[in-house]
Amino acid sequence: MTRGRSCLAAFMASAISLFFAAPAHPSYNTEAGHKYAVASQRLADLKRSPQKKKYRSYWLDCIRTFELVEKTYPKSPDAGEACLDRAELYRELYKFSKYSRDLNSALRTYAGCQANYPRHQKAPEALFQVIDLSLAQKKDRAAALKTYERLARAYADSPWTAKARARLGLSGKAGKKETELRPMPTARIVSAPKAAKPSGPAGVVTSIRHRSGGAYTRIVIDQTGSVKFQASELKNPDRLVFDLIHARMDAALNLNTLPVNDGILKQVRASQHDPDTVRVVLDLASLKNYIAFPLHDPERLVIDVTGESNAGEAVDASRADAAGAGTDSLSSPPVKPEQPDPAASAARSTDMAQRSPARSGDETKLSLSRQLGLKVKTIAIDAGHGGHDPGAMSKNGLKEKTITLDIAKRLAVLVKERLGCDVVMTRDKDVFIPLEDRPAIAKTKGADLFVSIHVNANRKRKARGIETYIQSLRASDRDAMVTAARENAMSTKNMSELKSELDRIFADLAKDDKLEESLQLAHTVQASLVDTVKPVQGHVVNLGVKRAFFYVLINTEMPSILAEVGFISNAEEEKLLRTESYRQSIAEALYQGVRNYVSDRAPQMMGI
Incomplete structure (x- = not known):
């Protein structure tokens, strides 16, 4: 009898502990699993359809669906899987598009999956994929070695660490001594004049694109992370200069000049001005005023340049779009293109520069509608x-x-x-x-x-x-x-x-x-x-x-x-x-x- 009561008491105690250990939202995991299943079905449909693979919108829709699972249910077991699926989608998309921003998104997402879900069983594999992409696509052995150090420290006994070691052609076992064989140099921080010293990883300029029409041109500089910037105007020849502080050029961007030739801008030039500054130069044909401001999620710097009233009137906006760096459709479907990489950046500190010269008497007139x-x-x-x-x-x-x-x-x-x-x-x-x-x-x-x-x-x-x-x-x-x-x-x-x-x-x-x-x-x-x-x-x-x-x-x-x-x-x-x-x-x-x-x-x- 005593034994029976003890068993009963143990059963009740277990039941009570399970009850109080249950999550506050019992349908949470079920809902996450359902959403993940929907996302997986979309992925399967995309993989089965050669026609859909030709259009960027299908890829981004699938990526966004997995991202919503991750953001809505960050603590569910499906969040890590959704993150990794998203990274793989970016990698596969890059094979079709050959856009550097898709490759960069794959690298960032893989690294983010390991950082956000370090105990996930596929976390070591995510770092291996970063190493593989860095070597195969970026041709950046230094970046691959740096990622390997991270992999070896966190998952010394993982088969993926051994696989990465073989991929890099390294000998010996993973461990502290091996990771110290090639210490990475400390990044030099160059502060802007009268500006606070930036902290955190440098922002990466991934693309520069433009849109032109009439007496107006917009330049958009896509970047990862929050980047401070300074603007200045130079003469002989006329040009606007934007220095993005604590930033570096994406190695795959490889942009020397972006032709514009719309009567307002001749071209846009970008370069790594110094190890910690990306310089973007707008060569001017006509200038009335300009304004620059940052936008977030994703991070980008927007520069609006207005020329004199007769500047650029003969330029067709659609032609300017086709000539710019913002073409997003893999097979040019007759719709407005989607912008890639919805991943948001963590930082939010950005300086703003703008210029608006004094208005002449003619410029104080009422606008067109009045x-x-x-x-x-x-x-x-x-x-x-x-x-x-x-x-x-x-x-x-x-x-x-x-x-x-x-x-x-x-x-x-x-x-x-x-x-x-x-x-x-x-x-x-x-x-x-x-x-x-x-x-x-x-x-x-x-x-x-x-x-x-x-x-x-x-x-x-x-x-x-x-x-x-x-x-x-x-x-x-x-x-x-x-x-x-x-x-x-x-x-x-x-x-x-x-x-x-x-x-x-x-x-x-x-x-x-x-x-x-x-x-x-x-x-x-x-x-x-x-x-x-x-x-x-x-x-x-x-x-x-x-x-x-x-x-x-x-x-x-x-x-x-x-x-x-x-x-x-x-x-x-x-x-x-x-x-x-x-x-x-x-x-x-x-x-x-x-x-x-x-x-x-x-x-x-x-x-x-």
Whole structure:
């Protein structure tokens, strides 16, 4: 009897300990496993389809799916597997694309997998893959040896350590003595004048690309890690010089000159100026002003150069795209290309340099939409999100990207047919367009207005209503900051960090009348949306015109707004957004708001 009671007590104790040891979310691992299975199925579909392998978007979609598993369930057993699958995808993608950025992404991801999941059974293999790629593709034995030291220290007895030793042609057993045979030199840190000494690994410049159109050219410098920079202007010959501090050139970049020849820039040159500085030189043909600012996730430096009014007008933007370094499609499908490497960098400290010379009397005139004798000719319509970025999603699976694209297409038809304006759509199908490329598309096509369409979401399911935003570093309220953070795919903390970097940009932009015009455009569109929706809904929550910082509105140089046309998280508004008639009503309201704004600016010239 006593024995029976003891067994019973032991059983109960074990059951209780298991109960309290159970995770707080019992479905967590199951959910992670399900998501990983979905990602694996996409990978299998990609491997089976020779046609899909030709298109970069399929690769990036698959990579993003594994990345979401890792980020959503970082402590699950599937997180490490998802990381390694992502690294392997980048490696396979490189075999097709031969883009150095894909190779670099594979190297970073493999190394990151070992760093984040050091106890994973495949962690030693991940470091071996770095060694193999460094030798086979990078031809960088020094980097391979450095990785081997890391492998030997962490996994001295692993078969992969022995395999790496053989791959490197080293003799003897792994251990401290062997890793000390070739000590790596300590990197020399060169500080910028009057700048804090950088710390951490040097950033790596992986690519430089450009987009041109009219009197405007945008240069984007892609980099890993956070890189401080300094800008200066030199004469005879005229050129802009950007020194990226604590940075180095990707060995595979091998860029001497990037031809531009658009009437604003002649070419872009890049070189390793000294062991700790990458110098990027823009040879100028024409210069009115320029501005430079950093963007995060992924890290890049954006340089916008504006030439004199007649500079570059004969250059076609699509030709400039084809000539630049940003071509992302393996087989050039007829869609806007996706940008690679979604991996985010850890650091966030970046200095900003900008220049905006004093304005002449002629430059203080009102913008195109307010000058008598001229009219708005081109309107840019931006359908939020797209491709692997679904935006907000309802609990029933309705995606923001689907709603915004449908409304954008309907608005484009109305603008063309009723207003007689040309339309520039940042996307006209389900593809991903980076946030910084959207205003660039509008500017290179000579757009006079920029309207970005989005759908809101909130954890509070009862939240509903319509609001319209203009660009500002200071959010109107907490909800406005949260909305901007979601649309920018960044945290509110990072939003605060970005504010300090961009204060100088907005100090200059505040002198322009574009912000005031954007405010007027926002009020007319918001009023039109509310008036149109009210009869359909019976009642509507007018959240008003608000201010917040949005990547998609940065440096547009034209009246620009972002309209949140409803809450996809609200059951009633989601039901309405599913109907074609309601989406047509939203498009009609947006059109009417734009029409009212334009007609108020120059009614005698519009003929409407």
